Amino acid sequence: MFIDGMPVIAEADETVATVLLRQAELWARTTPVSETRRAPYCMMGVCFDCLAIVDGIVVQACLAPVRDGMTIERQLGRRSVAS
Amino acid sequence: MSAAIVARRFALNVLLVDEQPAPGGQIWRNIEAVAGTPRAEILGKAYVEGLSTLRQFRASGAAYEPGTQVWQIESGPRVFMSGNNAASSVEAGAVLLATGAQERPLPFRGWTLPGVMTVGAAQITLKTAGQIPQDPVWIAGSGPLPLLYATQLLNAGGQIAGFLDTTPQGNFLSAMPKLAAAAFWAPSDLLKGASWLAKLRRRVRYVANVTEIEAIGDQTVEMLRYVTANGAAATVDARLLLVHEGLVPTIHPTLALGCRHRWAEEQESFSPELDAWGQTSEPNVFVAGDGAGIGGATAACLRGEIAALRIVANAGLLGSEEADRMAKPIRARLKKALAARPFLDTLYRPRRSIFVPSDETIACRCEEVHVAQIRAEAKKGSRPGPNQIKAFTRAGMGPCQGRQCNYTIAHVLAQEEGRDAPDVGLYRVRPPFKPVTVNELASLNSKDTSQ
Numbered sequence: 160m161f162i163d164g165m166p167v168i169a170e171a172d173e174t175v176a177t178v179l180l181r182q183a184e185l186w187a188r189t190t191p192v193s194e195t196r197r198a199p200y201c202m203m204g205v206c207f208d209c210l211a212i213v214d215g216i217v218v219q220a221c222l223a224p225v226r227d228g229m230t231i232e233r234q235l236g237r238r239s240v241a242s
Numbered sequence: 243m244s245a246a247i248v249a250r251r252f253a254l255n256v257l258l259v260d261e262q263p264a265p266g267g268q269i270w271r272n273i274e275a276v277a278g279t280p281r282a283e284i285l286g287k288a289y290v291e292g293l294s295t296l297r298q299f300r301a302s303g304a305a306y307e308p309g310t311q312v313w314q315i316e317s318g319p320r321v322f323m324s325g326n327n328a329a330s331s332v333e334a335g336a337v338l339l340a341t342g343a344q345e346r347p348l349p350f351r352g353w354t355l356p357g358v359m360t361v362g363a364a365q366i367t368l369k370t371a372g373q374i375p376q377d378p379v380w381i382a383g384s385g386p387l388p389l390l391y392a393t394q395l396l397n398a399g400g401q402i403a404g405f406l407d408t409t410p411q412g413n414f415l416s417a418m419p420k421l422a423a424a425a426f427w428a429p430s431d432l433l434k435g436a437s438w439l440a441k442l443r444r445r446v447r448y449v450a451n452v453t454e455i456e457a458i459g460d461q462t463v464e465m466l467r468y469v470t471a472n473g474a475a476a477t478v479d480a481r482l483l484l485v486h487e488g489l490v491p492t493i494h495p496t497l498a499l500g501c502r503h504r505w506a507e508e509q510e511s512f513s514p515e516l517d518a519w520g521q522t523s524e525p526n527v528f529v530a531g532d533g534a535g536i537g538g539a540t541a542a543c544l545r546g547e548i549a550a551l552r553i554v555a556n557a558g559l560l561g562s563e564e565a566d567r568m569a570k571p572i573r574a575r576l577k578k579a580l581a582a583r584p585f586l587d588t589l590y591r592p593r594r595s596i597f598v599p600s601d602e603t604i605a606c607r608c609e610e611v612h613v614a615q616i617r618a619e620a621k622k623g624s625r626p627g628p629n630q631i632k633a634f635t636r637a638g639m640g641p642c643q644g645r646q647c648n649y650t651i652a653h654v655l656a657q658e659e660g661r662d663a664p665d666v667g668l669y670r671v672r673p674p675f676k677p678v679t680v681n682e683l684a685s686l687n688s689k690d691t692s693q
Contacts, residue, residue, distance in 0.1 A: 170371065172263070172264075172272065172275050172370065172371075173370055173371040174263075174370060174371070177367050177370055177371035177373055178371075180367060180373065181373065185356055185357070185462075186356045186461075186462075190610060192609060192610040193610055195354070195610070196356050196461050196462070197354065197356065198356030198357065198359075198462075199359065199363065200354075200358065200359050200360065200363060200607075201344070201345065201359075201360055201362065201363050202359070202360075202362070202363035202364075202366040202367060203268055203344070203362065203363070203366055204261060204676075205344045205492075205642065205645045205646070206607065206642055206645070206646055207608060207640070207641040207642045208354075208607065210641065216327070216679070217677075221366075222261060222262070222263075222309075222311075224263045224309070
């Protein structure tokens with residue numbers, strides 16, 4: 160699977176968030192308010208700090224089981240409505 | 243799972259909707275994959291014991307939908323859920339919410355920095371991915387979970403840079419009167435906890451009576467500052483900080499449903515008002531497990547069994563008197579399972595500063611609203627409640643829907659207004675409980691599955 164284009168190895172049954180925690184850069188997104196980095200905090204779906212774009216959809220990385228070939232992009236700042 | 247097992251014995255149609263990819267909740271997370279591996283040894287006996295419940299559940303014939311999030315429950319009850327980018331709804335005879343607990347929000351300066359996580363998060367990482375922190379980790383908090391995790395981490399070959407115990411000085415003394423009951427009914431649990439603590443103190447730098455912590459860093463946590471009760475302060479290098487100040491019941495769905503809640507002073511949290519069977523103030527909506535009040539795994543399963551008996555009786559598959567008769571021994575075991583709670587709740591009652599943190603602390607993580615802003619609004623004199631604060635500051639409007647800031651807002655307002663937090667109350671929670679895309683809504687196609 161790929162994080163921002165960089166290939167990474169993952170094991171079956173783990174989540175995108177556990178993979179993120181292994182990277183040198185463990186942050187998943189920057190906040191819409193101040194573009195500050197956030198990394199997984201609760202790992203169980205109640206904090207939403209691990210929001211990342213997985214195969215084109217914004218999901219909680221801690222609830223997303225990994226899949227071969229999955230693409231993950233860090234969510235930067237505020238979403239914008241496509242023109 | 244326990245409720246499903248009981249309900250299936252009476253041939254009730256059961257559907258278990260699980261946000262996680264596999265059964266087990268948080269306590270027995272990933273147990274099917276872990277059982278029989280070295281990781282099971284590290285996690286300990288209480289974890290492995292869940293396997294038998296899990297196997298019974300798998301064999302029970304209950305339908306199981308993993309990776310699916312419930313986002314709305316309408317009267318009926320009709321349950322709306324999303325999984326695999328599609329939404330669906332199911333009509334049920336009854337709904338049992340076994341949504342467990344979450345770690346208590348514990349704001350402090352720097353708590354939003356990458357590298358600051360809860361102890362539970364680290365334990366989930368160990369359970370799901372067999373992963374432990376690479377560098378020596380700092381743990382700061384209070385309660386059984388940090389002790390358990392520290393033990394598991396050491397068993398796994400991990401290193402702890404230091405353990406900051408934030409249990410307030412004097413708690414043990416206050417808890418003493420309740421120790422006898424706990425020791426009588428749950429001696430092995432107490433001994434286990436005591437042995438974890440003793441082992442920790444022998445092997446790891448242990449600091450007691452920590453009153454304040456602060457995570458410092460630019461893009462990620464780099465240093466940790468802490469202060470102890472006698473005023474001594476220290477700043478240490480820290481790449482990873484794990485924090486924990488107890489658990490609070492997950493009340494998000496019950497709040498959204500409009501169920502009545504009660505304030506449990508001893509656990510400093512709200513829990514839904516429940517009758518003797520676990521039914522909420524909304525007809526045919528039941529709660530079992532830590533969502534009913536923090537009680538631990540054994541109590542959770544027993545509450546599930548009791549609720550299931552009532553649900554089965556309501557469905558006409560079991561006589562009311564028979565249900566009472568069957569519930570009686572389960573209730574006795576439940577009482578025993580909860581016997582150590584008063585002692586533990588008193589012993590681990592958190593320090594006040596996590597409820598009313600300093601001005602520069604972020605109260606609402608999602609919208610980055612600081613405690614100072616909340617106080618400023620409260621000082622304007624109109625005695626705002628949480629919903630006004632939400633409108634004025636955006637606190638509570640972020641994706642977590644107040645799960646990480648609701649208690650903080652209540653306590654800060656209470657402090658400013660000279661009220662009690664339970665009087666102030668929490669945000670109004672509206673569905674969807676979890677984010678739903680427009681695509682999912684468009685794909686909604688109601689299945690008329692009568693339960």
